[in-house]
Amino acid sequence: MLMPTPPALVDDIETVLPAWDADVDEVLVCRQVRDETHDVKTFVFAPRTPAQFRFRPGQFLTLDLPVPGGTIQRCYTISASAARPFRASITVKRVPGGIASNWLHDNLKPGMEISATGPMGDFTPDLASPRKWLLLSAGSGITPLMSMARTSTDLGEDRDMIFVHAARSPADIIFRQELDMMARQQDGMRLALICENLSAEKSWPGLTGRLSPVMLQLIAPDLDERDIYCCGPAPFMEAVRTMLGELGFDMERYHQESFDFGAEEEQPPxxxxxxxxxxxxxxxxxxxxxxxxxxxxxxxxxxxxxxxxxxxxxxxxxxxxxxxxxxxxxxxxxxxxxxxxxxxxxxxxxxxxxxxxxxxxxxxxxxx
Ligand SMILES: Cc1cc2nc3c(=O)[nH]c(=O)nc-3n(C[C@H](O)[C@H](O)[C@H](O)COP(=O)(O)OP(=O)(O)OC[C@H]3O[C@@H](n4cnc5c(N)ncnc54)[C@H](O)[C@@H]3O)c2cc1C
Ligand code: FES
Incomplete structure (x- = not known):
């Protein structure tokens, strides 16, 4: 379905638009839906009232989703570049039995409107710092790191960054082509893909198995010179923390985001x-x-x-x-x-x- 850009927005591109503010107009219009893998889709949004998204890479939106039985809230990281302010996209993995992810996959189409708040969150790198990055992701945890990499690329930083992504199989790698292209075009970026199994893939340029301390040292021999940003399932992040502990990494420079607030929620016992x-x-x-x-x-x-x-x-x-x-x-x-x-x-x-x-x-x- 063709979603033409409203004439008002075309005019407004040439003017400075206000920042999108959920207090002024919380409605986002879905402009595009893209298949990323067999169980991951990207949903691209624009504000209903012409405005620009201002967010830091790694931040998330909370969406109000009108699922059967009432509205529920779920958080989704903005996977888009913070340097492209006219669109914000989220990239959602279908969770078996999950209410929101299945509703989004099966129902959200271009032209539909949903309410959102944000952007929020403090899992964001200091773009002003010239430090090297090591981005460690697994599964749908790639989204905040993709936003960081995309933003850095769009800003023309050519930052020294190693992007590590772990997936079950090559077919589960989210953003594979774009990551390949970014790594080919930027001297400073290196990509390391790790798959647990190769299924039908005959020629595999990446690593096989699960991330290990040996792999980590091979991928990033200068580990101690890097800031680490990590996002993935809880067992992946726990394994990463253990490895870094064994390797004597300064954990002050380790940052992580969990998609499961419940797992890290600081409640009094x-x-x-x-x-x-x-x-x-x-x-x-x-x-x-x-x-x-x-x-x-x-x-x-x-x-x-x-x-x-x-x-x-x-x-x-x-x-x-x-x-x-x-x-x-x-x-x-x-x-x-x-x-x-x-x-x-x-x-x-x-x-x-x-x-x-x-x-x-x-x-x-x-x-x-
Ligand atoms: C800051 C943040 C950022 C996030 N960013 C992303 C992102 O970029 N991409 C992304 O895909 N996700 C992201 N998430 C996760 C997202 O918010 C949702 O948690 C995820 O999509 C699952 O929601 P759901 O409603 O589909 O699943 P839920 O309905 O909440 O279910 C979650 C799990 O519980 C199980 N379950 C549900 N009900 C029952 C029951 N009655 N009995 C037993 N098991 C049950 C489900 O089968 C499923 O495995 C993020 C989360 C946070 C906190
Ligand atoms: S705002 Fe998240 S539980 Fe209250």
């Missing part, structure tokens, strides 16, 4: 939550209006943690005020909310709160 509860001070009454449940919440405790301590599971993901999954309407009361960008000012003005980073300052009633 349950006993601590109980201890906090037991501390002798006034508590506030938190009523969940729809379920009729009532919690006691200490003033130094978030409502999400109070609910957890009471054995209730409320929707949540990052627990850091970033992703928006715990967004709820506050029917009455006041809270002290210290969020990380996962809620729009307009939503706050309408009485919405993020339960993971809101501590009550009075009795509250939440629409949950």
């Amino acid at each position: 349950f006993e601590e939550i109980e201890a906090m509860e037991a501390v002798e001070h006034d508590t506030f009454r938190v009523e969940l209006a729809r379920s009729g449940q009532v919690l006691e919440c200490a003033p130094d405790m978030t409502i999400l943690n109070a609910a957890r301590a009471a054995g209730l599971r409320l929707p949540s993901s990052c627990a850091r005020g970033l992703c928006g999954s715990c967004k709820s309407h506050m029917i009455s009361g006041t809270v002290d909310m210290k969020h990380g960008g996962g809620i729009r000012q307009r939503e706050i003005d309408q009485g919405q709160v993020l339960l993971c980073c809101s501590k009550p300052t009075s009795d509250v009633v939440i629409d949950r």
